Amino acid sequence: KAGVTQTPRYLIKTRGQQVTLSCSPISGHRSVSWYQQTPGQGLQFLFEYFSETQRNKGNFPGRFSGRQFSNSRSEMNVSTLELGDSALYLCASSFGSGRMEDTQYFGPGTRLTVL
């Protein structure tokens, strides 16, 4: 069974630009969660999508947005990039049942560097 895939794996952008990251979940998983990981803040939850709907959102500014397609693939977008957006962006997929046994599996991540 293929795992979670993310593209691109590495990205270099300059301040003020925007970026779109993509995530394909494990087959059969309908929930995709996005996280930002930095050395200072650790792993922080951005948002979660299920059946093309955002069900949950973390404490990030509106520059961070996402969407999900009918095949459960998800994208996240960051507009007007800031230096502090440099991070490892991780997506995780799960069945999205909301049951306590529902387990998230992470993709390899996209390393974003903002210059």
Add this chain to the structure above:
Amino acid sequence: QKEVEQNSGPLSVPEGAIASLNCTYSDRGSQSFFWYRQYSGKSPELIMSIYSNGDKEDGRFTAQLNKASQYVSLLIRDSQPSDSATYLCAVNIDNAGGTSYGKLTFGQGTILTVHP
């Protein structure tokens, strides 16, 4: 107080020893607890999940949960150099008392080094 806290590292143990990793959480209503391992430059990899009080064993790994004391721990027996990584404790916390869809709250991680 942070929602999920892990014992500060780094933790260094000799090969063959037992490594003990601890985690406390703030929300008494939390139901799901996970341990992930993250090698440097890689993404988190699930090691164990636990939902009920007591111990859960999987090979060299044992997760322990005590909901009354709000702590969860991970024991690694017969530690190997390949176990050297950052261990992340994750909890499904919903401050509203319901289901927090898709959101895991992570501790800051404990760096484990197993030396030969």
